[in-house]
Amino acid sequence: MSVVIEAKNLTKRYGYRDTVFMALDGVDVKIKKGESVAIVGKSGSGKSTLMHILALMDKQTDGELLINETNVGGYKSKQLDQLRNKEFGFVFQHFFLNPRETVLENVALPLKIAGISRREAHKRARAALKAVDLEDKARNKGTALSGGQKQRACIARAVVTDPQVVFADEPTGNLDSTTGKQVEELLFNLNKNQGITLVIVTHDSELAAKCDRQIVIKDGKILEG
Amino acid sequence: MKIFDILITATRNLFRSKVRTFLTISAVFIGTFAIALTVGLNIGVTNFLNQEIGALGAEDVLMVWKNTDEPIPGFGTDNDGPRRYVENELPPAQISQSEMDEILNLDNVSEVIVFRMVSVNNIRVENSERYHIPLDIGLPNMNMNLLSGEHINHQSENPEIVLSYEFVEVFGFSDADDAIGREVIFEVSQPDGYTREVAATIVGIHQISALVMGAGGGGAVGNAALIDEISAINMYGLPEEMVDAIFFLAVVVDDIYEMEYTREVLTDMGLISQTLEEQVIEIMGIVNAISAGIILFGAIALMAALFGIVNTLYMSVQERTREIGLMKALGLGKRKIFLIFCWEAAMIGFFGAAIGLLAAMGVGSIINQVAAETFLSTMPGFQLITFTLVSSLMVILIVMFIAFLAGTLPAKRASKMDPITALRVE
Numbered sequence: 001m002s003v004v005i006e007a008k009n010l011t012k013r014y015g016y017r018d019t020v021f022m023a024l025d026g027v028d029v030k031i032k033k034g035e036s037v038a039i040v041g042k043s044g045s046g047k048s049t050l051m052h053i054l055a056l057m058d059k060q061t062d063g064e065l066l067i068n069e070t071n072v073g074g075y076k077s078k079q080l081d082q083l084r085n086k087e088f089g090f091v092f093q094h095f096f097l098n099p100r101e102t103v104l105e106n107v108a109l110p111l112k113i114a115g116i117s118r119r120e121a122h123k124r125a126r127a128a129l130k131a132v133d134l135e136d137k138a139r140n141k142g143t144a145l146s147g148g149q150k151q152r153a154c155i156a157r158a159v160v161t162d163p164q165v166v167f168a169d170e171p172t173g174n175l176d177s178t179t180g181k182q183v184e185e186l187l188f189n190l191n192k193n194q195g196i197t198l199v200i201v202t203h204d205s206e207l208a209a210k211c212d213r214q215i216v217i218k219d220g221k222i223l224e225g
Numbered sequence: 226m227k228i229f230d231i232l233i234t235a236t237r238n239l240f241r242s243k244v245r246t247f248l249t250i251s252a253v254f255i256g257t258f259a260i261a262l263t264v265g266l267n268i269g270v271t272n273f274l275n276q277e278i279g280a281l282g283a284e285d286v287l288m289v290w291k292n293t294d295e296p297i298p299g300f301g302t303d304n305d306g307p308r309r310y311v312e313n314e315l316p317p318a319q320i321s322q323s324e325m326d327e328i329l330n331l332d333n334v335s336e337v338i339v340f341r342m343v344s345v346n347n348i349r350v351e352n353s354e355r356y357h358i359p360l361d362i363g364l365p366n367m368n369m370n371l372l373s374g375e376h377i378n379h380q381s382e383n384p385e386i387v388l389s390y391e392f393v394e395v396f397g398f399s400d401a402d403d404a405i406g407r408e409v410i411f412e413v414s415q416p417d418g419y420t421r422e423v424a425a426t427i428v429g430i431h432q433i434s435a436l437v438m439g440a441g442g443g444g445a446v447g448n449a450a451l452i453d454e455i456s457a458i459n460m461y462g463l464p465e466e467m468v469d470a471i472f473f474l475a476v477v478v479d480d481i482y483e484m485e486y487t488r489e490v491l492t493d494m495g496l497i498s499q500t501l502e503e504q505v506i507e508i509m510g511i512v513n514a515i516s517a518g519i520i521l522f523g524a525i526a527l528m529a530a531l532f533g534i535v536n537t538l539y540m541s542v543q544e545r546t547r548e549i550g551l552m553k554a555l556g557l558g559k560r561k562i563f564l565i566f567c568w569e570a571a572m573i574g575f576f577g578a579a580i581g582l583l584a585a586m587g588v589g590s591i592i593n594q595v596a597a598e599t600f601l602s603t604m605p606g607f608q609l610i611t612f613t614l615v616s617s618l619m620v621i622l623i624v625m626f627i628a629f630l631a632g633t634l635p636a637k638r639a640s641k642m643d644p645i646t647a648l649r650v651e
Contacts, residue, residue: 086556
């Protein structure tokens with residue numbers, strides 16, 4: 001099985017000299033295609049920093065990062081933006097739906113960023129909404145949805161570009177257990193049925209246990225995984 | 226993101242905080258309104274003057290007068306206070322007969338006409354009512370916008386006039402052609418109170434043209450024979466040196482390409498010469514100076530508006546931190562984020578400029594209407610405030626461009642935003 005994301009000896013350092021703080025300290029990660037991986041750890045452990053670097057939203061201080069077996073160290077920010085847009089999808093704890101725009105516009109946003117025509121973007125966004133059972137809410141504003149619906153809309157937004165990897169940062173953190181279960185189910189279905197690689201950052205051990213593999217991180221170092 | 230989507234996103238953002246956007250647009254509106262109205266005024270006046278210069282013709286004619294500090298009677302007062310009268314002394318501003326002969330003998334000069342100011346009491350034809358009329362001496366070769374007949378001939382011994390079209394009807398002529406060859410009678414007063422009558426033949430009928438030698442309200446221009454005769458009556462019984470006094474000459478040159486040389490000679494003789502066009506340009510200079518002043522005020526208002534735009538967009542960037550962060554996380558590049566905010570600024574500029582321009586057009590047409598009914602009623606065809614497509618587009622584009630530049634400051638901040646920081650929820 002091919003490796004989608006590989007990190008070698010990642011370090012992330014903040015501050016200088018006396019105040020230096022190692023958010024990541026020599027981390028090696030390998031994520032294979034089609035896997036579901038949980039990154040777990042307490043807050044401040046460095047799990048968010050690790051996800052941000054793996055998702056190309058942040059830069060490591062040292063170490064190598066390979067996406068699809070290509071070192072992206074020398075990439076310009078424009079190339080990184082394109083790669084992130086094309087290959088990755090994101091689900092956030094706080095949803096980040098734009099309340100002033102329709103659900104459809106929200107879901108179509110990554111496609112519009114990719115430069116896909118409005119008509120095509122809306123068509124694909126509608127299909128993605130159908131897959132999460134929200135097609136009847138397409139014309140509603142973001143604020144009109146319940147928490148579970150919002151997160152489903154976010155999942156639609158994450159997969160609308162047909163990404164290889166979906167990063168989910170505490171996807172159920174703002175949901176009650178029932179809706180949380182629905183969202184989990186939806187994510188794992190994507191993983192099983194469409195072969196989308198799933199990287200979930202969570203401190204919910206129950207959710208982490210459902211993943212194929214767990215990467216436990218503490219004080220910027222990997223304990224297990 | 227495609228440019229079209231960037232435009233749509235930026236324009237939609239404008240309507241989020243409607244009151245704030247409206248106020249910012251208002252500031253742009255005020256500046257643009259002042260500038261657009263002034264530009265319109267400038268174009269209107271310039272158009273009119275150009276049209277009139279073109280219509281005037283007489284490019285081979287120089288107005289000539291004495292280069293002296295002394296006042297010309299009737300044209301300004303003596304700065305040094307009252308002058309003592311000296312028996313038999315010519316006023317210094319006067320051109321002598323020998324100077325006039327000298328000018329006539331210059332190589333390039335074909336004709337010299339004494340330019341006299343005359344006044345007549347009224348004009349009539351046989352059995353008609355009497356009417357007020359301004360009468361001036363006609364400039365040689367002037368384009369009179371003739372509807373019928375021809376221009377006056379200064380060489381002719383017979384008194385001739387070109388009459389304004391308005392008089393065709395009141396004198397009972399059937400049309401302009403019918404008026405040609407008819408005789409009019411001027412009533413002219415002598416200084417002693419007696420009135421005399423002078424007859425003249427209508428040789429042409431012209432359409433009213435505002436600049437034709439001050440013919441406000443329509444009037445007549447006469448040839449040298451007529452004007453000399455009337456002038457003699459106007460000055461009847463006055464001292465000879467006054468009657469013979471010459472202050473202005475109209476000098477006709479053979480070759481306008483040699484005109485500069487002729488003017489140099491005239492300057493050496495202590496004379497000032499000016500073409501008709503230069504006289505009009507002098508007026509234009511005043512108009513331009515006034516325009517520049519008003520435009521400066523408009524520009525200051527626009528400057529203030531620009532700070533408004535910068536401020537508004539800084540607030541907007543602040544409010545939309547999370548949204549910017551999300552778009553960046555989803556792969557929108559720095560340059561496009563930058564463009565979204567710059568476009569937003571440009572759109573504020575566009576709306577402000579467009580509304581300002583429309584308002585200026587509205588106010589301009591009201592001013593034009595009022596002007597046409599009042600102080601410009603004697604100048605048909607003078608549209609005081611004129612808008613052209615090019616000038617309107619220029620105003621809008623320039624304001625948009627300046628607003629765009631103002632937008633670059635907040636846009637820079639937005640484009641530099643770090644998505645992780647922006648998405649962090651406190």
